[in-house]
Amino acid sequence: MRNDGMDTLERKALIFNVQKYNMYDGPGVRTIIFFKGCPLHCLWCSNPEGQPGGHQVIFKRGSCIHCGACVPVCPKGIHRISAAGEHVIDREISCIGCRACEEICLTNALSIAGTYMSVSDLVDIVMEDKAFYDYSGGGVTLGGGEVLMQPEAAISLLAACKRQGVNTAIETSGYANMETVMRFAEYVDCFLYDVKHFDPEEHLKYTGVRNERILENLAALLERRYAVKVRIPLLCGINDGERSIDGICGFLRPYADYKNFKGVDLLPYHKLGVNKYSQLDIKYPLSGDPVPDDAVLTRVKAMFNNRGLDAAVMRH
Numbered sequence: 001m002r003n004d005g006m007d008t009l010e011r012k013a014l015i016f017n018v019q020k021y022n023m024y025d026g027p028g029v030r031t032i033i034f035f036k037g038c039p040l041h042c043l044w045c046s047n048p049e050g051q052p053g054g055h056q057v058i059f060k061r062g063s064c065i066h067c068g069a070c071v072p073v074c075p076k077g078i079h080r081i082s083a084a085g086e087h088v089i090d091r092e093i094s095c096i097g098c099r100a101c102e103e104i105c106l107t108n109a110l111s112i113a114g115t116y117m118s119v120s121d122l123v124d125i126v127m128e129d130k131a132f133y134d135y136s137g138g139g140v141t142l143g144g145g146e147v148l149m150q151p152e153a154a155i156s157l158l159a160a161c162k163r164q165g166v167n168t169a170i171e172t173s174g175y176a177n178m179e180t181v182m183r184f185a186e187y188v189d190c191f192l193y194d195v196k197h198f199d200p201e202e203h204l205k206y207t208g209v210r211n212e213r214i215l216e217n218l219a220a221l222l223e224r225r226y227a228v229k230v231r232i233p234l235l236c237g238i239n240d241g242e243r244s245i246d247g248i249c250g251f252l253r254p255y256a257d258y259k260n261f262k263g264v265d266l267l268p269y270h271k272l273g274v275n276k277y278s279q280l281d282i283k284y285p286l287s288g289d290p291v292p293d294d295a296v297l298t299r300v301k302a303m304f305n306n307r308g309l310d311a312a313v314m315r316h
Contacts, residue, residue, distance in 0.1 A: 009120040009160060013153035016050050016113045016145065018125060021132070024316060025192060026169040028138025031126050035154060036114050038146040039175050041208040042196060043286040044235060046273030049113035050145035055097035056113040058279045059089055063109035070101035070110060091281050119156045126161055139167025141192070148176040151183060158187035171231075173207075174214040181217045182224075190227040190262065193218055197239045198247030206238060215251065222255045229262040231314075234300060235269040235290035245300055249307040256308045263310035266300060268292050270316055 017034040025032055037053035038045075049056055057078060066087045070079045078093045079101060087109075101110045126140045133139045140161050147154045147170050158168050170184060171192040185191075195214070197203040203211040221228050230252065234240055255261040269290050277284045292300075297313050304311035 008156035011119050011153040011156050012116045013150050014114050015117050020129060024314060025141045025143060025171055026139065026190060028136030029132040030138045030141050031129060032141045032143055033122060035142060035144040035147040035150050037149040038144055039209060040173050043206050044233065044269055048276050048280055048282060054114065055095040056280060057089055057095050058111045058113055060109045060279055063107045065107055067106065069104050069106065073100040073104050089281065119153055119160060122157055123160045126166060127164060133166055141169040141171055143171035146173055148172055148180055151180050155183055155187060162187055174217045175209055178217055178220055185221065185226045190229060191221055192231055193228050194231050195248055196233060198244045222258060222261055225260045227260045227262060229265060231265045231267055233267045233269060234292050236292050236296060237290055240292060240296055240300055245303050249304055249309060252309055253307050264304055265312055265314045266297060267314055268297060272316065
């Protein structure tokens with residue numbers, strides 16, 4: 001795609017959240033736009049509503065009064081009241097995103113994850129805070145889900161933001177064909193690039209995909225001098241072991257002196273998204289308590305630093 005004309009502004013993306021005044025996902029004050037759909041299924045995912053590519057009903061049971069108002073308005077028959085008087089959602093039926101149940105719900109117990117938004121509308125939202133970006137060195141970050149899964153709309157949005165003088169970043173797993181990644185690179189000021197695990201089999205076990213493609217794309221971006229910050233979600237007993245960390249250090253060490261390599265952010269596991277799983281009728285897939293303590297974070301950070309790699313702990 002090389003046409004950045006008005007027609008591209010009418011392209012639509014399936015978005016599940018827009019977050020303003022973010023200070024974590026890129027430099028300065030940023031607007032984060034979350035694209036729906038992801039090829040990975042990380043066991044610790046804090047945005048499970050961002051994994052499927054379609055719409056989903058989010059149900060807050062504690063707020064439901066079981067009035068049944070949503071039952072007759074749903075054209076797909078997703079909602080019903082059981083013989084015991086409880087509100088039940090049939091998760092085998094696909095939501096079409098009409099939002100009729102969301103609109104009629106008296107207690108805000110129902111909401112729909114996923115809204116189709118035009119690139120033009122998204123640009124308008126981003127530009128509302130241009131003054132904050134200019135003052136802080138911030139901008140827009142596209143995340144997810146996985147933004148690489150909606151390349152046409154996402155690239156159109158990035159190009160439009162660049163024309164407006166807005167700094168751009170994407171938060172990505174890097175799991176896509178290299179051609180797609182390089183199409184994005186033309187319009188991205190910095191890649192926030194997740195490396196979940198260095199071992200391909202362990203990566204498959206915890207995310208559902210192997211990591212060869214991810215590492216190949218990462219190397220290509222660094223070698224072609226695109227700005228990249230590597231981010232590692234750190235979980236005790238999963239990817240904090242010396243073998244995994246040493247493998248990542250060895251992979252990154254040849255790029256330590258590259259100006260476009262912006263270092264490593266260590267992201268300690270948190271439980272901020274755990275409640276979302278019950279709202280989607282999904283059992284949280286990660287057992288145990290993999291939260292790394294200060295000793296673990298200090299050890300892992302030192303492993304990078306000792307190999308000449310800048311690393312910092314980033315807490316949400």
